[in-house]
Amino acid sequence: MTHANDELLEIARSTALAAAELIRRKRQEGVAVAALKSSPVDVVTEADRESEELIRSLLADARPGDGFLGEESGEGDASTSGVTWVVDPIDGTVNYLYDIPDYAVSIAAVEGGTDPAEWTALAGVVINPVLGEVYTAIRGGGAFLNDPRGQRRLEVAPGKDLATALVATGFSYTAERRERQASALTRLIPLIRDIRRFGSAALDLCAVAAGRVDAYYERGLHPWDHAAGALIAAEAGARVAGLGGAPAGALLTLAAEPALFAQLEPLLEEFGAAF
Numbered sequence: 001m002t003h004a005n006d007e008l009l010e011i012a013r014s015t016a017l018a019a020a021e022l023i024r025r026k027r028q029e030g031v032a033v034a035a036l037k038s039s040p041v042d043v044v045t046e047a048d049r050e051s052e053e054l055i056r057s058l059l060a061d062a063r064p065g066d067g068f069l070g071e072e073s074g075e076g077d078a079s080t081s082g083v084t085w086v087v088d089p090i091d092g093t094v095n096y097l098y099d100i101p102d103y104a105v106s107i108a109a110v111e112g113g114t115d116p117a118e119w120t121a122l123a124g125v126v127i128n129p130v131l132g133e134v135y136t137a138i139r140g141g142g143a144f145l146n147d148p149r150g151q152r153r154l155e156v157a158p159g160k161d162l163a164t165a166l167v168a169t170g171f172s173y174t175a176e177r178r179e180r181q182a183s184a185l186t187r188l189i190p191l192i193r194d195i196r197r198f199g200s201a202a203l204d205l206c207a208v209a210a211g212r213v214d215a216y217y218e219r220g221l222h223p224w225d226h227a228a229g230a231l232i233a234a235e236a237g238a239r240v241a242g243l244g245g246a247p248a249g250a251l252l253t254l255a256a257e258p259a260l261f262a263q264l265e266p267l268l269e270e271f272g273a274a275f
Helices: 002-029 046-062 093-098 175-191 201-210 223-235 258-271
Strands: 033-036 043-045 067-070 083-091 104-111 120-128 133-138 143-147 150-153 166-169 194-196 215-218 239-241 253-256
Touching: 002 046, 002 083, 002 104, 002 120, 002 133, 043 046, 043 093, 046 067, 046 083, 046 104, 067 223, 083 093, 083 201, 083 223, 104 201, 104 223, 120 201, 120 223, 133 201, 133 223, 143 201, 143 223, 166 175, 166 201, 175 194, 175 258, 201 215, 201 223, 201 253, 215 258, 223 239, 223 253, 239 258, 253 258
Parallel strands: 067 083, 166 194, 166 215
Antiparallel strands: 033 043, 083 104, 104 120, 120 133, 133 143, 143 150, 215 253, 239 253
């Protein structure tokens, strides 16, 4: 199985690198909004669509029997191999639109279907094309960061007290939910070191893996938002889950070093972070 996962990782990495180069070039040429999604502020660019088309084509050529789940095009044909690719062609599209250098291509290979509660992630890649950072993980094989300085194995920051924890989060694009998320955050922020909001769930999860933040939580993630990043964080030593032992998913995704996770989980439940 290790050999098979190595192959999946290499396919994911080469595909993500091609997509990262595409969106980097398209960003230099200028970005236009192609459509709206959940609200007037939740956008899709032409680069999102072109990136997903490229990824889907490359994966189909490499492994024609695999399934596909992408943010822009949804589910493809059912998998006949047991493997499904879960893809976000640009995670952090609003950052991309504004040329804020926190966006990524995210590709994961999973088995067990398209429901995060039922799948097992086998390999994952998240690439920030601006910084040249390539995050990778294989199930059971650890997590790594390749960047212009070289390669290093990732480990979550050592356990901290809640009061010294730097916590990342994100917000919905719908006004009512955003207001409720802000209410929960207002109760949490006096208890921690500080909060960070970067705008890409995939990169937030990788930031936990790299020890750049101590924890990350968010309500309302889609499968493609966290498929690769959650594996990378877990392989770096984080606990990644929902509340009450539930799998990470739409209700809540929380990633942190296990002792810090245990401190944050009851507070997030009490404060209504998952509603």
